[in-house]
Amino acid sequence: MTLCKYCNGLIVFGGSRDGELRFCNDTCRQSGVLLRNASQLPVDFVQRRTRAVHEGSCPRCEGVGPIDVHTAHRVWSALLATSWSSHPAISCRRCGLKRQAGSMLFSLGLGWWGIPWGIVWTPMQVIRNFIGMVKPPPRGVPSATLERLVAMDLARQQLEQEKSGAIPPVQPPLPPPTSPPGAS
Numbered sequence: 001m002t003l004c005k006y007c008n009g010l011i012v013f014g015g016s017r018d019g020e021l022r023f024c025n026d027t028c029r030q031s032g033v034l035l036r037n038a039s040q041l042p043v044d045f046v047q048r049r050t051r052a053v054h055e056g057s058c059p060r061c062e063g064v065g066p067i068d069v070h071t072a073h074r075v076w077s078a079l080l081a082t083s084w085s086s087h088p089a090i091s092c093r094r095c096g097l098k099r100q101a102g103s104m105l106f107s108l109g110l111g112w113w114g115i116p117w118g119i120v121w122t123p124m125q126v127i128r129n130f131i132g133m134v135k136p137p138p139r140g141v142p143s144a145t146l147e148r149l150v151a152m153d154l155a156r157q158q159l160e161q162e163k164s165g166a167i168p169p170v171q172p173p174l175p176p177p178t179s180p181p182g183a184s
């Protein structure tokens with residue numbers, strides 16, 4: 001068993017591949033591309049941005065920090081089908097707890113009803129939420145996961161800028177030929 005390179009979700013079988021890297025699904029694989037770009041950003045730039053996010057206010061409730069990554073784990077089943085997933089999100093501890101508790105109840109209610117994976121995954125996801133709730137990232141310093149997500153966000157912005165640069169915007173109308181040269 002390996003862990004998803006992006007979300008740290010457990011991959012029992014299958015998943016999505018990008019060369020040597022394993023991911024739980026295509027969404028995680030696409031994020032993995034960003035991961036590679038992110039690793040090429042200047043380290044001190046990423047660390048500065050990470051600290052700013054960590055000390056900033058919660059993007060969900062606008063409450064006070066520290067802000068870090070809290071991952072909620074879910075599973076649901078329908079007879080022979082079982083679907084499990086992990087959802088990291090940047091928020092304050094309170095919002096993280098709420099999501100994890102919600103996902104725990106969701107999994108407890110809907111996880112069991114699949115054979116055989118529902119029975120395997122339900123306790124697993126419940127325990128992982130529980131661990132996340134009782135053992136949050138340390139308050140003093142941003143976690144490595146937060147730094148990774150912030151770096152990926154910067155990489156995404158960079159990629160979007162490059163994309164918009166590749167297709168130049170509509171040319172502004174030329175100034176009338178009578179305007180004096182160098183006027184600004």
Ligand SMILES: [Zn+2]
Binds near residue numbers: 004007008009024
């Ligand atoms: Zn994943």
Ligand SMILES: [Zn+2]
Binds near residue numbers: 093
């Ligand atoms: Zn919050």
